[in-house]
Ligand SMILES: [Fe+2]
């Protein structure tokens with residue numbers, strides 16, 4: 364379902380949104396689903412669960428209700444390490460200036476046929 | 479250039495290029511704040527939205543309808559979870575969002591503060607309420623925040639079943655006895671206007687729309703979405719042989735849209751402020767369920783800690799040997 368929930372005029376939202384409860388709940392897990400055999404596991408989303416068994420069961424219920432998968436991985440969210448988006452240009456730039464890595468860089472006469 | 483300025487430039491470039499903003503990107507505080515609130519309130523709506531329908535699980539007219547209704551309600555729980563996950567990527571905790579709902583600091587869609595009086599309401603909710611949701615969520619698939627957009631893609635895949643099962647209930651009733659047709663008409667009479675209110679206040683009074691459109695969080699205004707919904711729905715109502723309760727409703731040849739009557743915005747604001755027919759009951763039920771589940775959450779944590787300690791002991795023992 365869905366929803367546009369408007370603000371009540373005159374209500375101070377900023378003050379309302381301040382966190383009041385500290386986080387003491389179940390840990391967060393990232394869920395990866397293999398859609399079918401032969402394909403890689405792909406990130407599907409995340410969920411909270413107390414331990415790995417319930418994380419896997421919850422992942423089945425949340426992310427594979429319609430045959431979306433044949434295998435699930437769950438990984439504690441804190442164990443995922445990522446590149447820094449700020450470094451993306453420097454990190455991935457070397458690929459842009461090496462066009463000779465791509466097959467289209469080379470000119471092969473048509474007569475040679477498909478290569 | 480300071481880092482903030484670089485971040486600002488990058489953010490604007492991303493927005494201008496219709497690219498997605500991702501969780502670890504720099505973003506304006508207002509953008510983050512607007513998203514947290516919108517996604518959280520969307521999540522709350524999915525979760526509270528289970529209540530009016532679960533009211534009819536035990537009274538569904540057949541085993542088939544009962545199984546369908548349970549599956550639909552389970553989907554709505556899933557929608558809530560996708561959305562809470564998306565909100566959490568913005569640096570808020572699940573517990574805090576739930577607490578904000580329970581204490582009334584965050585809200586949910588006004589539509590769920592109306593009672594479900596007859597079985598026909600299950601048909602009308604699927605047809606109209608999920609139908610309105612689809613219009614809104616198709617737009618939100620294009621939202622600029624990546625995790626919200628992905629959650630909407632997932633939602634939309636499941637909504638079609640919701641709307642079709644609702645419309646099928648309406649079809650069955652409208653082809654049934656005079657009494658069944660009357661039930662269908664009565665449900666449409668009660669749910670029509672609240673469904674139109676789901677798109678929010680008119681653009682002229684919608685203070686945040688402009689900024690949300692600039693940030694591409696929203697891609698269409700409330701009034702445009704509402705018009706799209708009306709245009710789609712009227713032919714469906716006609717096919718059912720039901721009458722939409724609006725004497726001013728008329729096809730406008732020039733605009734090529736339906737004109738429709740004035741919405742009672744006083745009623746809308748009354749419900750949003752907490753004085754609708756079911757506001758108190760919905761939150762009471764939600765808080766009650768949360769409190770009743772406390773021991774389960776605690777037991778699960780205790781079990782996982784014990785299991786982890788036992789595993790650690792085993793490793794220590796092996797190491798010592
Ligand atoms: Fe739905």
Ligand SMILES: [Fe+2]
Nearest residue numbers: 364524554557
């Ligand atoms: Fe939903």
